[in-house]
Amino acid sequence: MTVAHGIGTKLLLAACLMPLPAAAAPAPIELRTAAQEGTEPKFIADGKGRIAGLCVDILRAIEHIDPGLRFVGDQRWKPLIRAYSELEAGLEDVQCAVQRTAERERRFNFIGPPLYTIEYHFLVRANDDVALQTWDDVRRLAPDGVVLVNRGFAAGDIVTAMGGIEVDASSTSPELNLQKLIAGRGRLYFHRGPGLQRLLQRTGTAGKVRILPPVMYSAKLYFATSKQLDARIGERLADALHQLDRKGELERLMRKWD
Known part of the structure; x- marks a missing residue:
């Protein structure tokens, strides 16, 4: 065996023993929503150019439980009528804290436990x-x-x-x-x-x-999703909401903003 061949063999062995790079985590699934005008404490202008409120906290809590989900649009105001119209049309994916009525059940899917009363x-x-x-x-x-x-x-x-x-x-x-x-x-x-x-x-x-x-x-308010939203994503959302409910986190957030 030549010196060069021996060095090559050692390099190949070292390369084989090196750990493989971890596969890149898939990008989170983005779920479109909006801040509903005139619905405080669900959404409140914090005076610093940001939108805060009970629903913003709920959205962040869901993301913490399921990092594969990410909500976008909660920092943009929309009139409630437009927000609901876009949810029905599939231009938005979710809306937080919606009162459940027969008319709205025809337009949206309601998931998870009641968020609050x-x-x-x-x-x-x-x-x-x-x-x-x-x-x-x-x-x-x-x-x-x-x-x-x-x-x-x-x-x-x-x-x-x-x-x-x-x-x-x-x-x-x-x-x-x-x-x-x-x-x-x-x-x-x-x-x-x-x-x-x-x-x-x-x-x-x-x-x-x-x-x-x-x-x-x-009345009780629920998480609502577009009827066009993939059912598997709806199940993930419902599971995260049930976890928040069992941990008492929904009640804690409600007390924070009451």
């Missing part, structure tokens, strides 16, 4: 001494009983289903409806908590509007 209250002008306990009390306010709701939100369907109540759903945001309420263009504003007191503080209306204590309606 919302409670609906009436808001009135601070100088209005009206007291309400039942929906019959609301009906008896007519003809001075117009109820303001956000267009595209489930609140309008809820009040309409009660019957005998005039509903104004022409405005798309809580800010606009609070201004209409203060201006006397509606007697009541029907909106859901958590986050009602925070909403009044943020909009500078805390001294002009008060929240009536009775809970007039409650």
Whole structure:
């Protein structure tokens, strides 16, 4: 054996013993979503050019449990009506914390456990001494009983289903409806908590509007996906959400933003 041949053999042996480079991890699957306007505490402008909130925390928690999933779009605002329309069309993949109704079940898939429960209250002008306990009390306010709701939100369907109540759903945001309420263009504003007191503080209306204590309606919110989303991805999302629920993480995040 020549010296050169011996050196070559040793080099070949050394190369064979070297560990193979690890296979590159597959890129995370990107799931398109959007920050829903007027839905705090789900999505809140943090004043520093970023969007924070309960749903943003839930999305990051899912990514932590399943690093193969990544949400994109939660830093872009969209009107709720547009966000839901794009979810139905498959232009978005998921939306966080959606109220489950028969109409929406025809448009979206709902997965996982309930994320949290919302409670609906009436808001009135601070100088209005009206007291309400039942929906019959609301009906008896007519003809001075117009109820303001956000267009595209489930609140309008809820009040309409009660019957005998005039509903104004022409405005798309809580800010606009609070201004209409203060201006006397509606007697009541029907909106859901958590986050009602925070909403009044943020909009500078805390001294002009008060929240009536009775809970007039409650509902659970769920994670919704496009019907075009691959069922296997939906299963991964549902599994991550169930893990968060079992660990008490959903409840902890809810308390953080309540």
